[in-house]
Amino acid sequence: MSILFLDLKASYFELKDELDAAYYRVMNSGWYILGEEVEAFEAEFALYCESKHCIGVGNGLEALHLILRAMGIGQGDEVIVPSNTYIASWLAVSYTGAIPVPVEPDENTYNIDPALIEGAITPRTKAILAVHLYGQPADMDRINEVAQKHGLKVIEDSAQAHGSRYKGRRAGNLGDAAGFSFYPGKNLGAFGDGGAITTDDEVLAARIRMLRNYGSSVKYHNDEKGYNSRLDELQAAMLRVKLKHLDKWNERRKHLAELYYKGLSELDVVVPSVPAWADPVWHLYVVRHNNRDELQKHLTKVGVNTLIHYPIPPHLQPAYREFNISNDAFPLAARISSQILSLPMGSHISEVDINSVSDAISSFARNWHAS
Ligand SMILES: *Cc1c(COP(=O)(O)O)cnc(C)c1O
Numbered sequence: 001m002s003i004l005f006l007d008l009k010a011s012y013f014e015l016k017d018e019l020d021a022a023y024y025r026v027m028n029s030g031w032y033i034l035g036e037e038v039e040a041f042e043a044e045f046a047l048y049c050e051s052k053h054c055i056g057v058g059n060g061l062e063a064l065h066l067i068l069r070a071m072g073i074g075q076g077d078e079v080i081v082p083s084n085t086y087i088a089s090w091l092a093v094s095y096t097g098a099i100p101v102p103v104e105p106d107e108n109t110y111n112i113d114p115a116l117i118e119g120a121i122t123p124r125t126k127a128i129l130a131v132h133l134y135g136q137p138a139d140m141d142r143i144n145e146v147a148q149k150h151g152l153k154v155i156e157d158s159a160q161a162h163g164s165r166y167k168g169r170r171a172g173n174l175g176d177a178a179g180f181s182f183y184p185g186k187n188l189g190a191f192g193d194g195g196a197i198t199t200d201d202e203v204l205a206a207r208i209r210m211l212r213n214y215g216s217s218v219k220y221h222n223d224e225k226g227y228n229s230r231l232d233e234l235q236a237a238m239l240r241v242k243l244k245h246l247d248k249w250n251e252r253r254k255h256l257a258e259l260y261y262k263g264l265s266e267l268d269v270v271v272p273s274v275p276a277w278a279d280p281v282w283h284l285y286v287v288r289h290n291n292r293d294e295l296q297k298h299l300t301k302v303g304v305n306t307l308i309h310y311p312i313p314p315h316l317q318p319a320y321r322e323f324n325i326s327n328d329a330f331p332l333a334a335r336i337s338s339q340i341l342s343l344p345m346g347s348h349i350s351e352v353d354i355n356s357v358s359d360a361i362s363s364f365a366r367n368w369h370a371s
Pocket of ligand 1: 059060061062086088131157181194195
């Protein structure tokens with residue numbers, strides 16, 4: 001048995017004719033940066049996210065950074081972030097000169113616990129950066145309520161949540177602005193790096209548009225010290241093709257998640273729990289086991305590829321040693337990171353393979369209890 005964690009070639013072969021045509025269209029156009037393809041993709045993705053504006057940028061990390069910069073967040077400010085997210089959520093804050101302030105997740109959803117946010121707010125707090133981790137939306141009404149009470153901005157890290165819904169509303173339209181990544185492995189992935197920002201705020205959108213292009217809205221006139229962070233025409237053309245298939249692919253992931261649930265919910269692994277108001281897009285299917293390392297070894301031995309998202313929380317990374325955060329300061333993030341395991345998930349995995357993974361976990365559980 002050999003079950004890939006994710007098959008990145010599958011979407012190319014599924015849509016080869018359309019993607020090749022898009023490639024030739026851009027190559028023949030002679031226009032490769034900020035042109036018709038990016039403009040069209042921005043309009044289509046804004047519509048998809050039920051958001052007024054979309055700005056294509058270089059990648060997901062820069063999307064988050066540009067939002068924070070455009071909001072005027074910087075040196076001396078604090079931004080609340082989850083303690084158990086991918087390090088990019090923290091880096092975006094650090095790039096502005098502001099301090100990321102971690103808050104622990106809810107143990108069942110892995111998303112930031114709204115009840116703990118208020119305790120982390122200080123006079124320097126400017127924003128809450130909520131992450132829709134693994135494709136499941138964070139509890140945005142409660143987060144927005146705390147933000148409103150304290151006059152804070154709310155940013156969604158939607159890098160894992162293209163298409164997911166919270167109480168019927170799309171990720172990307174649940175706060176003041178959202179950052180998306182089109183890294184190849186995301187639910188909507190390019191064939192290289194890419195990212196986008198969605199927002200209903202026209203002034204913010206205009207400022208981000210300027211910042212992504214050297215701080216310039218009229219060529220060679222620079223109002224601010226901006227950046228070079230642009231989605232390119234080729235990636236935009238590829239994304240336009242793939243966007244039309246995203247809902248279908250997300251439905252497929254949902255079906256596979258249901259199969260996993262059927263196969264695993266009676267075993268001694270903790271399966272993901274989905275609140276009634278959440279419609280997740282299953283970027284990752286993450287289970288928990290108190291002997292995770294042995295389980296992962298067993299699965300590797302029988303040919304099932306798994307990954308860990310993420311093995312070390314940001315506050316315990318050498319990159320953040322300057323904060324001197326002790327090992328037990330965020331025990332939930334630390335414990336979760338030692339127990340989680342991401343199982344193969346993607347729109348191109350077969351039902352047979354999902355059932356084989358469940359069987360392999362079941363056989364591990366039996367041996368585990370017997371020994
Ligand atoms: C992928 C990811 C990012 C960063 O996106 P890039 O395009 O790789 O820069 C940020 N936050 C989260 C939660 C991610 O999963």
